Amino acid sequence: MYFNETHDAFRASIKKFVDKEINPHMSEWEQTTAPLHDLFKKMGDLGFLGIRYDPKYGGGGLDYWFETVMLEEIGHIKGMGVSTAIAVQTNMATPAIAASGSEYLKETYLKPAIAGDMVCAIAVTEPDAGSDVRAMKSRAVKKDGYYLLNGSKTFITNGVQADFLTLLARTDEGEGYHSFGLFVVPTNLKGFQVSKKLDKIGLWSSDTAELYFDDVKVPLENLIGDDREGFIIQMKQFQHERFAVLPGTCSAIQDMIALTVDYLRQRIVFGKPLITKQVLRHRLADWITRNEALRQLTYHIVRLKMENLDATREVSMGKLLAGQLISEVASGCLQMFGGVGFMNETLISRYFRDVRVMSIGGGADEVMLEIVSRIEGF
Numbered sequence: 001m002y003f004n005e006t007h008d009a010f011r012a013s014i015k016k017f018v019d020k021e022i023n024p025h026m027s028e029w030e031q032t033t034a035p036l037h038d039l040f041k042k043m044g045d046l047g048f049l050g051i052r053y054d055p056k057y058g059g060g061g062l063d064y065w066f067e068t069v070m071l072e073e074i075g076h077i078k079g080m081g082v083s084t085a086i087a088v089q090t091n092m093a094t095p096a097i098a099a100s101g102s103e104y105l106k107e108t109y110l111k112p113a114i115a116g117d118m119v120c121a122i123a124v125t126e127p128d129a130g131s132d133v134r135a136m137k138s139r140a141v142k143k144d145g146y147y148l149l150n151g152s153k154t155f156i157t158n159g160v161q162a163d164f165l166t167l168l169a170r171t172d173e174g175e176g177y178h179s180f181g182l183f184v185v186p187t188n189l190k191g192f193q194v195s196k197k198l199d200k201i202g203l204w205s206s207d208t209a210e211l212y213f214d215d216v217k218v219p220l221e222n223l224i225g226d227d228r229e230g231f232i233i234q235m236k237q238f239q240h241e242r243f244a245v246l247p248g249t250c251s252a253i254q255d256m257i258a259l260t261v262d263y264l265r266q267r268i269v270f271g272k273p274l275i276t277k278q279v280l281r282h283r284l285a286d287w288i289t290r291n292e293a294l295r296q297l298t299y300h301i302v303r304l305k306m307e308n309l310d311a312t313r314e315v316s317m318g319k320l321l322a323g324q325l326i327s328e329v330a331s332g333c334l335q336m337f338g339g340v341g342f343m344n345e346t347l348i349s350r351y352f353r354d355v356r357v358m359s360i361g362g363g364a365d366e367v368m369l370e371i372v373s374r375i376e377g378f
């Protein structure tokens, strides 16, 4: 109904890539983290990293439905670390460059990111500024020919491997929103340091870093847009980031349920396969029902985006629902596996670890509720 033969062919090519180039390596990458330069180059060669971007910079020039197909298919990766790393490249660190960057930034950074020649990261969060982005302390002071950047960032996905960061920093001490600039910061600049690779509960196949900036000279031309409007540009970029988790969440929930149904069919307890227990079947049917509702909300958002309408309310609702539902399903499926579900060798345990961050990263559930409340006028 939503997808035609061209979408189906595109879906098949991504599925083939995920089945051949990603899923067979997931267990290894859970130990080592995924080698993003190698993986992204292969994806860039196939046109998977710039689906909606302008063909002038190597993009596919396609629409949100094609992007949805891609995000749905990477949701079938066995575990959420690599899909997160990919979404950072396509939907979190590059939309602002495409929308508000200069020709120079598009040629120098967007183009290689689409080609998979450069790995990128989005650097907003700081030790004292997560949900409250405006509390950030990193400072970019305009000098003669450059911005002098000092400060630190934390929890930065792809931060260890990134060639450049799309980074928000304070350009003024003012209280309001108009005191920030969004910059493209190459990681080979003097004074930049990955201070720590962080040890996490989940997303082991993805690297997450603490970054430090000591008198880093960021060229003036690396500013995205106006140096007072970075906060506004980043808020728009957050909409791409939050939408990016929805299609893949629906796919991952579908996979977790399929995995669990297979197990319940063959696991005999009290003389019968577990799938015969009505309480378990109803729980599965309930999750499938709510996942369908999430999928339809996702497609509704795509329709709004296709009409260039503001989807902040629906994206915030979707992000909230996705985080809540995927955590409930991962935990509930693990419960149905019993003791074997608690073992690291069982895939459901990886999902259980990986999904927890969904209600925290990219705006916690409470922040989504705050946005919805505000839009609803209370």
Ligand SMILES: Cc1cc2nc3c(=O)[nH]c(=O)nc-3n(C[C@H](O)[C@H](O)[C@H](O)COP(=O)(O)OP(=O)(O)OC[C@H]3O[C@@H](n4cnc5c(N)ncnc54)[C@H](O)[C@@H]3O)c2cc1C
Residues within 6 Å of the ligand: 088, 121, 122, 123, 124, 125, 129, 130, 131, 132, 154, 155, 156, 157, 158, 200, 203, 208, 357, 359, 360, 361, 362, 363, 364, 365, 366, 367, 370
């Ligand atoms: C694995 C991982 C990857 C990440 N990747 C990136 C990345 O690539 N780039 C990046 O910039 N950041 C990244 N983050 C950071 C992430 O976006 C932040 O963790 C998130 O925004 C929450 O900020 P915080 O951790 O500082 O929590 P805090 O702001 O300290 O909030 C703590 C908790 O308080 C509650 N809370 C917050 N605000 C409210 C409120 N208004 N009302 C009620 N309760 C509230 C929420 O439950 C929240 O979880 C990542 C985080 C993780 C864990």
